[in-house]
Amino acid sequence: MEKVCTRCKKSYPATTEYFRQDRSSESGLTGWCKPCLSEYGREYRRTHREEINASKRRSRALDPEATLEKERAYQRAYRERKRGE
């Protein structure tokens, strides 16, 4: 079964290889294909960099320890991924 991405209008097999799982949708998959989702995520982070940083700063002020630990875990995971590539 093929599924058309509602963003780029390209057709992909309707599997989790091409779409992310979305339990709230009828098909169980997101309307956007994975390339669109990751492109959007990149774009979002780029255009909302200030907001993201500000909210990071805010949560750090509220709970410095937990935030630091979260960031460390994230960086660790990021490095692991890099190494695996």
Ligand SMILES: [Zn+2]
């Ligand atoms: Zn797409």
